[in-house]
Amino acid sequence: MTAPELDILGRAHALFTGQREMPLLEPTSALPPVVTDGLPTAYRRAANWHGDELGAARRVDAELSAILVRAQRDHRDAQQQTRAVLEAARADAESAPDNPVAQRELTRRRAARLRAQHAHVLAARRRARRRLALLRALRYRRRRLRMPAPNSRAALAVRAALSRLGCPYVWGATGPDRFDCSGLVKWAYAQAGVHLDRTTYDQINDGVPVARSEVRPGDLVFPHAGHVQMAIGNGMVVEAPHAGANVQISRMGANVAIRRPL
Template sequence: MTESDVEALRRAHELFAGVGQPPTFASADRGWPSRRAGDVNSFVGQGDYQRRVQHSREALLSAARTDNAAARVIAGAHQDRAQAQALTKGVLDEARADAAAPTTPMAQREAMRRRAARLRAQRTHVLIARLHARRRSAALRALRYRMLHHRGPGLTGLAVPNGRAGLAVRAALSRLGRPYVWGATGPDQFDCSGLVQWAYAQAGIHLDRTTYQQINDGIPVAPAQVRPGDLVFPHAGHVQMAIGNGLVVEAPYSGASVRISHLGSNIAIRRPI
């Protein structure tokens, strides 16, 4: 927080704490409206400033929580990288130490076995590191979405429509970070169709259970007319939920978590009604 922010909050507080004389707010005072002293001290003026102070406090707390969460994700990514680096170096060091040329058929077979084992181990380390990186990236995208579209803590202020579609979107976003488990329907584990079924159930709308059934739920919609709450089918056997701004929320695959992803181009869309 800058000194000018602190000063603006202090001056607003003094209006209600009875400290000093009510100042005249200029238009440059970081969003505080310019009012005559009598207007500021009116009941309406006091309520307005109290709301603004409370909103600023909530925004600062929300930003701090987002910063802390992002710092944890980034720290975890560094830990993942260091662990992968150590594991792959260990495999490499083993290979370098195993430099003796086999002299018998038995020794040759054993050398081939060790070589194949090392290759498998190294491939596994790389794949695990890639999976961890994808999870960290999804977590950062989720934080970025919350920062851009939420006003204050919680899930209020989302840029989604009112009504049942909006309720379903908010319900799905409330499950961000929950693990994908095939066949799970919530509330703490989901597969792709289980997530959208559960989210719409919170809005009082029944969807069929599987992706292959949900492709027939609701009405078809042209991709150019997609809106938050629509079911998005990027390929056979997978369903996502549109949340606006070219994004979807989804339970993607085993080993991943509920996350925010970009809307694809070659998609089919259904709108629950």
């Protein structure tokens, strides 16, 4: 059993080897204050707009750098954890039990190592999915989107749904840390003070119907009667897709029904 065990543990460890360190972003330089006294109003507005854009870019760069740092740390941790399990197995391979009790103890250690290595890989995968969800959210924020007014109920619901990126799908769950598809949109709109029905089969009758060409962030999107998503703009939706997945950003399908909560 030693050779198959070492092969399995070695392949798990190899998932976290051979990757170079990712370069981190240099902070975006701040512009010096712009003197606008005596200049036309249009120029002052443009200068302020560009200043706001630069500030937003600096904040996104800082968040991206933090995500990359955490991703590198996660990778190193998984590498060290899986290496420790592999090295323990190699050390055990040098011993030859000479009685039934020692043989049973060796078998127990082998089973424990396989379980531990499996747990390390699964934990690393969950962390990677979380980092990916955060990166997608950053990409979404940097796009020019046709968003509702910042303090509108739809905007509050969109922000609430996006704050749950990476949370696991659990059938029947309504938050705040796990959701099914209808539970996510119900919870998000509840944060904006709007009541939605519980299931997709009822939510598909909430609000008013909207043509796909008129979809706005916050609208409920139904690929079919058994699944609901929330539009976030630019042809994208946020959703709790299915068992085994996490809350994520996806592309909106072509054949969908859309409802706008009132």
